[in-house]
Amino acid sequence: MRKVTCFLFAAISILALSCQSRIEGDIVNVYTHRHYAVDQEIFALFTEETGIRVNVINASADELIQRMETEGENSPADLLITVDAGRLNRAHNKGLLQAFDSGQLTKLVPKQYRHPEGFWYGMTARARIIAYAKDRINADEIQDYAELANPKWRGRVLVRSSDNVYNQSLMASIIAADGEAKATAWANGLIANLAREPKGSDRDQVKAIASGEGDLTIVNTYYIGQLLNSDNEEERKAGESVGIIFPNQSNRGTHVNISGFGIAKHAKNKESAIKLAEFLLSETVQQKLAITNFEYPLNPNVEMANLLKQWGTFKRDSINLSSLGDFNDQAIKVFDAVGWN
Numbered sequence: 001m002r003k004v005t006c007f008l009f010a011a012i013s014i015l016a017l018s019c020q021s022r023i024e025g026d027i028v029n030v031y032t033h034r035h036y037a038v039d040q041e042i043f044a045l046f047t048e049e050t051g052i053r054v055n056v057i058n059a060s061a062d063e064l065i066q067r068m069e070t071e072g073e074n075s076p077a078d079l080l081i082t083v084d085a086g087r088l089n090r091a092h093n094k095g096l097l098q099a100f101d102s103g104q105l106t107k108l109v110p111k112q113y114r115h116p117e118g119f120w121y122g123m124t125a126r127a128r129i130i131a132y133a134k135d136r137i138n139a140d141e142i143q144d145y146a147e148l149a150n151p152k153w154r155g156r157v158l159v160r161s162s163d164n165v166y167n168q169s170l171m172a173s174i175i176a177a178d179g180e181a182k183a184t185a186w187a188n189g190l191i192a193n194l195a196r197e198p199k200g201s202d203r204d205q206v207k208a209i210a211s212g213e214g215d216l217t218i219v220n221t222y223y224i225g226q227l228l229n230s231d232n233e234e235e236r237k238a239g240e241s242v243g244i245i246f247p248n249q250s251n252r253g254t255h256v257n258i259s260g261f262g263i264a265k266h267a268k269n270k271e272s273a274i275k276l277a278e279f280l281l282s283e284t285v286q287q288k289l290a291i292t293n294f295e296y297p298l299n300p301n302v303e304m305a306n307l308l309k310q311w312g313t314f315k316r317d318s319i320n321l322s323s324l325g326d327f328n329d330q331a332i333k334v335f336d337a338v339g340w341n
């Protein structure tokens, strides 16, 4: 009898232990800066297919990085997702990510859009383009970012603030190409042309063009797609009011950034995190991101949305995004120097 009890105890303990490890392995904690509705749908799909639950913590990349630093080894973060490469570089420089090898990701993600040692990978690309008031500006009048500083646009340029990471990475790419002095002169000229103080989101800049507050702005491509396809009539009209220009086609190319991810240094669910990472590059997910969110897919087997096809192919700035982070501090210095708040 005693033997049987002992055996039962042992059996129950093993069962309990294996259940526990199953529960631990069946979750992945995602720290994400992505703020798009389609992401929830994608995580739900992942859970449906794999049984792995996705626990999402949403905040800005700077807040998430700060949090990971404070949490140290106890951080529950498994996968960090950001909306630009600069923040992935920052997380890596702070020792918060671990390199991981995935044949699938290495094969799918173009070299320019992943860290050379595998500390992070891109999932989608987005171009930071110029949008202009169709009824007030002729598209031939402006070709490069540099021209936003031309005095002929005095009082007509709209931008969001410099604490926004999209603008910081754009500035980093300009410093990388032209140096700090030229970038500062450009920023000075652009600030002199502002129609109003820097404020609002990318969408708000386009809406301000629609309402006639200004005529030119800088915006990520997918926001134009989202506005044109919005349920809200005012947003659709805002999208329709602008034309777009892919800047710098006759020289270095348009600034392109990525949304991407890295595995946290202290990930407790590394395998699940890699599974999710690979899932994000799968054709199903890439299609969703392309069609619903109007991002450029990185999986070469997935087509871009029709709207993006209509815009046509364009020359992209070929800078390797892993080097953008090196210029972030300088970018902030330039913004401060010219009073771009």
Ligand code: FE
Residues within 6 Å of the ligand: 083, 220
């Ligand atoms: Fe965004």
